[in-house]
Amino acid sequence: MSLRFENTLYIFQIHCIGVPVALSDAVYSDMTRARRLLEESSIDAIVVAWPENVGYVSGFYHPDLHLTWERLHVVVWASGHEPVFVVPRPREQNWMANTSQPWGPDDQRPHIDDIRGFDGEHAAAMHVIGDALEEHGITAGTVGVEFRSAPYRIVRGLQKRFPKLTFADAWPLLNEMRKIKTAAEVELITSINQLTAQAMGKVLSTVEPGETERSVASRLTHTLLDAGADELSHTVFGGDCRGGQWHPWPSERLLEKGDVLRADWGIRKNGYRSDIARTTVVGTANAHQRDHFSRILEVFDIVVDSVCPGVVASEIFQLAKKNYERLGLEFRWPIVGHGIGLVLHEEPHLTPEYDDPIVEGMLLEIELGWVDENVGYHYEDLVHVGPSGATCLTGQPGTWRLIESGTR
Numbered sequence: 001m002s003l004r005f006e007n008t009l010y011i012f013q014i015h016c017i018g019v020p021v022a023l024s025d026a027v028y029s030d031m032t033r034a035r036r037l038l039e040e041s042s043i044d045a046i047v048v049a050w051p052e053n054v055g056y057v058s059g060f061y062h063p064d065l066h067l068t069w070e071r072l073h074v075v076v077w078a079s080g081h082e083p084v085f086v087v088p089r090p091r092e093q094n095w096m097a098n099t100s101q102p103w104g105p106d107d108q109r110p111h112i113d114d115i116r117g118f119d120g121e122h123a124a125a126m127h128v129i130g131d132a133l134e135e136h137g138i139t140a141g142t143v144g145v146e147f148r149s150a151p152y153r154i155v156r157g158l159q160k161r162f163p164k165l166t167f168a169d170a171w172p173l174l175n176e177m178r179k180i181k182t183a184a185e186v187e188l189i190t191s192i193n194q195l196t197a198q199a200m201g202k203v204l205s206t207v208e209p210g211e212t213e214r215s216v217a218s219r220l221t222h223t224l225l226d227a228g229a230d231e232l233s234h235t236v237f238g239g240d241c242r243g244g245q246w247h248p249w250p251s252e253r254l255l256e257k258g259d260v261l262r263a264d265w266g267i268r269k270n271g272y273r274s275d276i277a278r279t280t281v282v283g284t285a286n287a288h289q290r291d292h293f294s295r296i297l298e299v300f301d302i303v304v305d306s307v308c309p310g311v312v313a314s315e316i317f318q319l320a321k322k323n324y325e326r327l328g329l330e331f332r333w334p335i336v337g338h339g340i341g342l343v344l345h346e347e348p349h350l351t352p353e354y355d356d357p358i359v360e361g362m363l364l365e366i367e368l369g370w371v372d373e374n375v376g377y378h379y380e381d382l383v384h385v386g387p388s389g390a391t392c393l394t395g396q397p398g399t400w401r402l403i404e405s406g407t408r
Contacts, residue, residue, distance in 0.1 A: 045079060050150070086132065122153045125154075126158075185341060189272050273342070338350060
């Protein structure tokens with residue numbers, strides 16, 4: 001089957017125990033734009049190994065990309081040519097319909113036609129990667145790899161085989177490819193963030209004194225998986241002093257009446273992520289807790305209203321800081337938001353260091369909070385950047401609130 005780079009929905013038929021099953025596989029990425037960005041760059045070819053980038057340029061995401069690093073999945077893409085997907089032999093046999101292999105068919109396949117398998121691990125993959133570059137004339141010039149994550153063995157292997165190659169950081173180019181979301185991406189990312197927000201609201205409103213953090217987290221996990229999540233992405237969860245930690249995991253700590261419970265939760269669906277944060281008081285909040293959180297939400301509203309094409313990311317951060325101080329809150333929060341997609345924290349990062357402008361078509365997670373050694377407050381929602389401003393997709397002004405489990 002030949003699949004082209006279009007934002008189209010493809011239907012595959014597989015047979016499981018003799019029963020045909022229709023499987024949809026959307027091409028979420030904008031490969032026309034990605035191709036143009038590669039051809040306009042100073043890089044002659046990219047060798048993509050980081051799982052989320054592999055997922056974007058190949059159209060295939062699977063937990064294997066994280067779980068079995070020694071069995072690499074690598075996209076080799078020379079400018080002006082079609083990409084090559086280098087994968088472990090069983091996956092290549094599966095996709096190429098080699099009936100001698102013992103595995104059942106995958107639920108997904110890439111939108112790349114040229115699929116090449118290797119036996120063994122890194123060393124065997126290097127031969128196939130090198131062959132693909134050589135076939136496309138890339139024995140000198142510049143190859144882009146992800147400096148923050150590319151396996152050293154790939155870089156060293158290419159250096160030994162092609163001593164005239166130089167290497168550049170492909171991370172900025174790949175970030176740029178993922179930055180603006182297609183309609184299919186917006187639909188999927190919105191749906192899983194809404195699913196996450198609804199599940200969190202449902203579960204956190206039922207917290208009882210005497211439960212452990214872990215038991216509440218277990219209930220939330222079950223609710224999300226039952227609603228369609230493929231897997232969990234992250235589980236930041238802690239009550240009272242543990243909520244003030246940077247990224248606490250659920251513990252066996254017993255929750256008490258009046259505890260402030262901070263939850264920052266995410267799931268994956270087809271590799272794409274959600275990232276929603278909510279704050280709950282076990283029972284009924286006191287006046288101080290309500291006042292403290294209402295001031296955070298007031299700044300949250302101001303930040304969402306400020307997001308529009310052309311505004312600089314660092315300016316949004318400074319706006320949040322200024323309004324915290326105006327409302328008498330010490331600004332104790334390192335980030336005001338970030339892009340999201342296949343990567344949890346995509347660019348832009350709404351931090352003081354990031355001076356690039358917001359662009360129409362971005363999806364951002366706006367998040368604000370306040371922590372000290374005794375407590376943590378946190379609120380986060382998904383927004384879409386339109387031509388004139390941002391639309392919150394997982395909540396509306398007036399519905400943002402501190403959850404109180406004793407008032408249901």
